[in-house]
Amino acid sequence: MRPPIASLVVLLLVVAALTMIGLDGIHSAGVPQAVSDGEQRIAADTALSMRTAIDAEASTVRRAAKAYPATSTSTPATTLKALTSARKGILGSALLDPKTGKLLAVGGKTVQLAGVNVAKAASGHGAVRPRLVTSDGTRQLLYFARVTLPAQQEDANQDQNQVTGPDRQWLLVVSEALPSPTAYGDGRTAEVLDASGTALATASRGTTSPAAGGLPSAAARAAKRSGHDTDASGNLRGSATGNRHTVAGWAQVASTTGPGDTDDLGLVVLTFRTVPTTTTGVDYSGFAFRAAGALVVLALLFWLALHFLLQRPLLWLYLSAGRLARGATEGGPAAWEELSRPVPVNGFGELSRTGRALESLRRQLIGESGPQEFPVRRRPGYRAFAGVGALVMVCWAVPMIFVLNRADTATAVPAPVLAVQQTRTEIASNRVRQSLDQLYTDLNDTAASLPGGKRAAQKKVLQRALADHKQFRSLYLLDSSGGITLRVGGSPLRTIVHVPDGGGITTVNTSGRIPAIAAYTQVQAVKGKTPAAGVVLFGEIDVKALNSILSRPKLGSVWVTDANDKVLAANVGYRAFQSLPDSGLSRLARATQGAPGTAGTATSRVLRTSSGPSVDAAAPLAQSGPTTRLGWHVVTAEPAAALQIPAVQAEQRTMLAGILGLTLGLACLGWLYVVVIRPLRSVAVLVERLAAGDRRTVLHPVNHDEVGSVTRSLELVRQALAEHDRAARSGHFAEPSPSLRQTTLQR
The missing domain is CATH 3.30.450.20 (PAS domain)
Structure with missing residues (x-):
């Protein structure tokens, strides 16, 4: 009996605490967190688009080099022209010997190879990743691809049909402008930064935001702190002007699925725009206090009602049933002393019925009366009590779930x-x-x-x-x-x-x-x-x-x-x-x-x-x-x-509190009904039948709790009454002495 009651009270108090904590921390003033998070994801999406563009261009250059039908008569100049003449975005190109780094052919603008170790870059078996270089004061991307040549090409003076060694390779280098970012959304600015925070390319749309100030440097530092997290992103807060605030997002232009073409470039995308701040905030702490307070009051009322209307009467009934069982099974003055005290009738419903029936059994045990019929009365019992408790929980929870703090669409x-x-x-x-x-x-x-x-x-x-x-x-x-x-x-x-x-x-x-x-x-x-x-x-x-x-x-x-x-x-x-x-x-x-x-x-x-x-x-x-x-x-x-979003968070947490309170309250009341109320209803029916003269129905205790103990005591009383009945029918039953009966009556 005690576990479901204690659980009900404790869990309702926990739900009240969660309601207070969850709703008290929601404030809608300033810039909502959803706006900053959204800017971060816009930067990440823009970085993904730039990464896709660079990866696609690198794949195109490699695929063209791989598909080029090199022959023994191919020369570096003709090969370079065939690979680059149809490409409009190429600024400059070069064909090199990957072992020595020697230039074999060039085209377009000069390709800036200073600082690029060609031999080391081409020595691996995988694809050569793009490089970011500076040429004529602008940052450009170098794309690399290997061109495989037949072995005869090693020496043009030798017999064309003579194989002089293994196939050779040339290294194609293509110089292209850094892809420009695309600014999406009116008033947004997008920048591509290098590892030091210098803007390499900028795009804006509509009414542009004010200058970024220290945002590029802050974004570069945040990206550097991310370490090996290649697809790291984050959000920043810029300066405020009047009732508008600058929000920014940054993201690295790097592969999310392992080594990729953009991992070594150190590029960072920064997006930012100004948004209006919310000056009239909504505070949910007052509502949280009222909702949690109401639940605390309900928990205390439940405890008081269950303690005084169910727990204490049932404990008295448990003690009275045990006393009757001892009086029925033991002999001597101690037994008659146990049977001499009337059974108190406490509570209502099933407990009241059981108490009256126990008193009738006590009187039958001491010979004061015979079997007594108890009329069937349709009065509210503890099942109705549990139903009222469930209804009270519904009255608190349903408005929380369906009415209160509903977000306006x-x-x-x-x-x-x-x-x-x-x-x-x-x-x-x-x-x-x-x-x-x-x-x-x-x-x-x-x-x-x-x-x-x-x-x-x-x-x-x-x-x-x-x-x-x-x-x-x-x-x-x-x-x-x-x-x-x-x-x-x-x-x-x-x-x-x-x-x-x-x-x-x-x-x-x-x-x-x-x-x-x-x-x-x-x-x-x-x-x-x-x-x-x-x-x-x-x-x-x-x-x-x-x-x-x-x-x-x-x-x-x-x-x-x-x-x-x-x-x-x-x-x-x-x-x-x-x-x-x-x-x-x-x-x-x-x-x-x-x-x-x-x-x-x-x-x-x-x-x-x-x-x-x-x-x-x-x-x-x-x-x-x-x-x-x-x-x-x-x-x-x-x-x-x-x-x-504050309004949606408030609706969500209010609904969650209502669902938790309703679920836990009904679960504990259901637990109480299953382990106490329903067995108590069965015991009330059995004890009334026993008091009415049914000595044949054996009472089997189902659970090892208070109700089970009452059932075991009633079974002992039934056996004692059945023995008395058999003795009375055979003429061997001895009436109690007049002095004991007088003592019993006086008591």
Whole structure:
């Protein structure tokens, strides 16, 4: 009996303490933490976009060098021209002997190789990572690739058919400008910093923020302190002007999955903007005190009620039952002394019924009366008492869960937090566009190698492209009738049989379990040979590769939808071509559409869902490039509860306190009902039957507690009464002496 009562009181006091602690620490004045955290994640997303651009360029340079068909007649000058003439972004290039570092050929502007140990850089077996150098006062990136040459190239004066040694390599070095960051969101500035905090590139959008002050140096120092955490990020607070405060985020441009091309560059992305501060704060300490105080009062009332109405009466009943059992089983004056004292009737309901029945049994044991019938009365008992207790807990908890501190959808989420979600959705959209554009560009490069080749050579080109691009699940050529003439990789998912003009990105099915997104381009004709009219190269993109680039911390659920708002890719479970999970998200996606012929603009809003406010945003997939005319969107939805927003935190913690209080209170009352009240109801029925003359029903104790002890005592009383009844029927029962009866009556 004591454990459930003590547990109920203690747990309610614990919930009261948690309510006080959880709600008292929420304050909404100043800049919400969600804004600073959001700026940190924007910096991390921007750093990821820059890392992706550098990695893609490094892969392109290596892939071009690997695919170059070097022959024994190739010279450094012709090789360098063939590898760089079609590239527009190259500032300068050079071809070196990797063993000696000797320049073999140069092109464009001078490539700054001072400080670069060419022999050491090229000595490893893996790829040579890019280097950051200074040339003409500007910082540039050097990309490296190995060009393998036939062994005959070692000595041009020797017989061309004579093999003089193993294959040799040249080292290609390409100099390009550092990719410029993209500033997303009105009023935001993005900077790329080196390890010392010097700004290498800057971009801003809309009304620019004031000067960063000491933020670049602080960001560089924070990045240096992060040590081996290559994808470290953080947030900073800048200066305040009036009611506006500068918030900043920084992130390293380094690989998150092990050694990468950007790990040695020491680049850091810094983003910052000014946001309005909240001057009229909301303090939840008063509410916390009232809610916790009410629960403390309830805990004390529960203890008083259970102690005086259940615990003490049950203990008296336990002692009285034991006394009757001793009097019934023992002999002599001590036994009659035990039986001479009346049984006190305490409590109500089942305890009162049991006490009256015990008193009847006592009188039967001393011969004062015979069996007594007890009428069935429908009066409230301890089951109703437990129900009232549960109702009291419900009255405290239900308002906490469903009514109090409910966040207003229109005002709960600060405007800067909503702007952060929209900005991150734009970055996610740009990341998807980057990936698709790069695949389309690489598919064009593959198509340029196909004209004029034999079928075996074309298949080899496609196999090499498939091996270099894990994002493609299959590559195939279509003829003018739409039939596949050559394929490598998995079975195509296409169900739309057509031969499109031009090139770009499209879907090639409209149903099925897996959406089929493909890049396609025309295979050009070759002069002097049969035209390749109607031949199109398709590269079906593995949707898993697209899904993998959508997940970002605290961005929530992300979907890529087509022009009809049907899901093509997502970072959460989905069915192909299904609608978005909420009609509000579909309306949000349609709201991004601009005038006919335009890409549209990003938009965001707060939607109310069954689990609370949700910060949602949508952005067109692309405003330029091969995916512009598709009308696709990127839609995101992040529960506001996952963000550190004061109003939402207060709602969440209030609901949690209500759920905890209700769950623990009902659990303890249920425990009390199972181990005390329900057995007590059974005992009350049995003892009334025993007092009414039922001597055959054996009373079995179920639990080893107070009620079980009462049951064992009643079984001893039943056995004594049954023995007395048998003795009375056989005529051997002896009446108690007159002196003892007189003593009993006097008492």
